[in-house]
Amino acid sequence: MDPHLLRTYLTVARLASFSEAARTLGYTQSAVSQHIAALEADLGLPLLTRRPVGPTPAGERLLEHAGSLLLRLDAARADLARFAAAPRETLTLVAAPLALSPHALAALPATGVTLRTLPRDEVPAAVATGDADLGLVDGIAAPSDPLRLPDVAPYTARRVAEEPLAVVLPAGHPLAGRPGLRLADLVDARWLDAPGAAFPLDRLRAAHAGPAGHGFRPALRYEGTDARTVAALAAAGHGLALLPFSAAAGIPGAAAVPLTAPRLVHRTELLRPNGEPTGLAAELIARLGAPPPATR
Amino acid sequence: MDPHLLRTYLTVARLASFSEAARTLGYTQSAVSQHIAALEADLGLPLLTRRPVGPTPAGERLLEHAGSLLLRLDAARADLARFAAAPRETLTLVAAPLALSPHALAALPATGVTLRTLPRDEVPAAVATGDADLGLVDGIAAPSDPLRLPDVAPYTARRVAEEPLAVVLPAGHPLAGRPGLRLADLVDARWLDAPGAAFPLDRLRAAHAGPAGHGFRPALRYEGTDARTVAALAAAGHGLALLPFSAAAGIPGAAAVPLTAPRLVHRTELLRPNGEPTGLAAELIARLGAPPPATR
DNA sequence: GTGGCTTACGACACCCGTAACAATA
């Protein structure tokens, strides 16, 4: 189970072709063929069907492991590389779309920071592999509960902000006048399916904690990352949306009704590699700073 | 960053000796020396001090990564090996001490099961690496909240039981008569430090969610895994203990007072490798079975 | 001087590329 072999296996499975994978990796087809053969011999199992090329059941299983394995390997190398490198003048901050609260934006220093936004679940990996120095992620959690983040590497997460959640509905909606709404009352409604900008619907199903599987039927799907667009879509009656209150308020034609039950908040956390932060990173951490850190 | 090199690095760091590591791994000292040199050359950093042998700061960092990396590698290999192996007649179940509720014990089939108990945080690794086929872990969580388990490998966790928590105090204790107790009122008390049988004290500090760091001062330390002993120690006045109600009740000289705030339960989950369970495992899962599974 | 890590060197295995082969569409 040499990482090289895993990497070629992953590439072959992704591209569904030995020759394409060879081109991508800078090997000959022959070498790729030998890699796969070696892996199959090592594990004693066929991993790929040939012609057409695709993973066998065992291969599917290996795919689940190989990705995170290689990711962690990259993360380890990047973490050690940071140790050797001289402290840099500039710094990259990646953020999930909804993690950029006005407060966070105001806290950015004038110069030296590059900001990039990424889908929510790619942020931890970006920080782990050193693609970014710091990351802002958001999510739904019980008040003062840490987010559940994938542990692709040992990093430190620190609370940056918590704010209430709001359900966005058209201003004319029968429930729009309510002072608060309960998730349980909205299980059967149509919801905007906007995993990039709002939250994946199965996240809502999990939060609802009812009998799993059903409810929260998807209406229109939106693949962008702009929360304002989601709110506007909700205002136009394309489906409900759950957003942090600050992102939901002030949309023309929309009503933002606080979510009262279950007791959940929109939380954002700052991710950074373990260890002492360098100059500019330390400054940014302090500016965004908030309560005590929790290492994982 | 060949896994072999990581393995020898880990061994050398653990044993603080090149020659000992060589004996353990079946290499010569020379080979070990070359491994370390190769790793240091690859990363461009010194990882170990010689004479005495110990990790440098960068080496410390690598240790954090290397362990889980190799664990995941083992887990992947074990998972694939299961695919090749014939379904077995016998099955190993590992359980954390407090995860064995009377209900769970009653559900075990008459034959074919080997039961082993392990410290709480070794259970997921045991299931991942195939040392065990199924695992029972317990922990403290908000009602109907899944446990926070380390994701050493892709496995499936399924709720088996939830029950209230109780504070155990001596029968004569001033608070013993109360109908319920709040964790906040007990921050300044002395607590038994019994991470094996009860819960690590920093777990309590986290649950309390107050200003981190202090509170829940440790009294006597108990390193065994017997909950009954912990309860008896609490009865004898050696410090408070938090236990699942069923484990806390019925101890002579002890009062078990339900914990009322924060709203927490003792939850136990069944861990199994992803994929279709085989015959005997499927039976056990069904017997212990409860509500819907959640894959991670 | 002894124990323990490093370096030099040689044998062997492994890995990749070239090239001939096989199988599928």
Next chain:
DNA sequence: TATTGTTACGGGTGTCGTAAGCCAC
């Protein structure tokens, strides 16, 4: 027959063990 994966073979690289050096106690 064209394309794509497999197999055979040869050269280069890497890895391990033996043995000699080096350094600290």
